[in-house]
Amino acid sequence: MPARRWLRFSTTGLAQAWPWLLLLTALAVLRLSKGALLSDAYALLSRPFWPGTAQSEWLRSARRFEDRARIAALESENARLRGLVGLQQATPARITAPVIARDPAGWWQTLLLGRGALQGVREGSAVLAPGGLIGLVSSVTPTTARVTLLTDPSSRVGVWVARTRHHGLLTGLGTDRPVIRFLEKDPGVVAGDVITTSPASTLVPPDLPVGVIQSVDLRADPAPEAVLQLAARAASTDWVQVVVR
Numbered sequence: 001m002p003a004r005r006w007l008r009f010s011t012t013g014l015a016q017a018w019p020w021l022l023l024l025t026a027l028a029v030l031r032l033s034k035g036a037l038l039s040d041a042y043a044l045l046s047r048p049f050w051p052g053t054a055q056s057e058w059l060r061s062a063r064r065f066e067d068r069a070r071i072a073a074l075e076s077e078n079a080r081l082r083g084l085v086g087l088q089q090a091t092p093a094r095i096t097a098p099v100i101a102r103d104p105a106g107w108w109q110t111l112l113l114g115r116g117a118l119q120g121v122r123e124g125s126a127v128l129a130p131g132g133l134i135g136l137v138s139s140v141t142p143t144t145a146r147v148t149l150l151t152d153p154s155s156r157v158g159v160w161v162a163r164t165r166h167h168g169l170l171t172g173l174g175t176d177r178p179v180i181r182f183l184e185k186d187p188g189v190v191a192g193d194v195i196t197t198s199p200a201s202t203l204v205p206p207d208l209p210v211g212v213i214q215s216v217d218l219r220a221d222p223a224p225e226a227v228l229q230l231a232a233r234a235a236s237t238d239w240v241q242v243v244v245r
Contacts, residue, residue: 093244095115095119096239097241098238098239099112099114099237100114108151108152108172108175108234109174110138110146110147111234112145113146113242116145117142120244121145122244123137124203124245126208126243127241129237130237131230132209132210132230133150133197133209133210135150135155136155150172150178151173153172153173155172157204158201158203158204161188162196164188166183166189167183167198168180168183168226169183170210178227179226179228180195180225181225182223182226184224189224189226191214194211196208196209197210204243214227214229215227
């Protein structure tokens with residue numbers, strides 16, 4: 001009798017404990033697999049709700065577009081840097097300098113360069129960006145230089161019209177469009193004429209490209225004026241070249 005009672009008790013206890021044993025076994029397996037089985041089960045159950053082939057193709061197309069855009073940007077940057085290196089090698093009298101700061105309150109007035117007196121930059125040196133002249137060095141420290149842009153109201157640079165050889169004074173207005181005040185009453189200029197630095201100027205080297213005349217006011221007093229579209233875009237320039245005298 002005792003043996004039968006113990007056997008009956010063991011069978012009953014096992015029948016009551018098997019759900020807990022099963023749960024403990026499942027938890028142990030889940031622990032040992034680090035959640036892999038749960039992830040696989042979720043993936044299997046959610047498969048009917050996965051995105052269709054159209055969405056997969058959209059994702060692949062977006063990835064290809066992103067890759068092409070990144071490659072194009074890298075090629076453009078590579079070409080720009082190669083151009084700067086080539087220009088530096090072709091014109092050893094120029095120092096390449098990075099633009100390290102701008103004055104938000106005077107966006108069209110000054111730039112701060114990451115080269116200074118130790119690299120040969122001097123006060124009054126002409127500063128070029130891709131396209132042409134953008135300003136003159138107004139002050140220098142051992143490692144930096146401040147550039148007064150052609151658009152600054154204090155800027156005055158002698159220029160001339162290459163086609164007619166008429167001279168004028170380029171003056172900044174604090175905007176992206178400086179004006180030329182001509183010395184002659186009838187300069188004979190029209191919109192589209194190319195403007196370069198004057199050979200008579202003692203501040204900058206002659207015949208540096210400056211810009212193109214956008215409009216002309218022959219009735220301006222005391223002399224005709226012209227609005228100039230600068231050839232170099234100072235607002236988006238991140239590297240410049242300083243002409244070493």
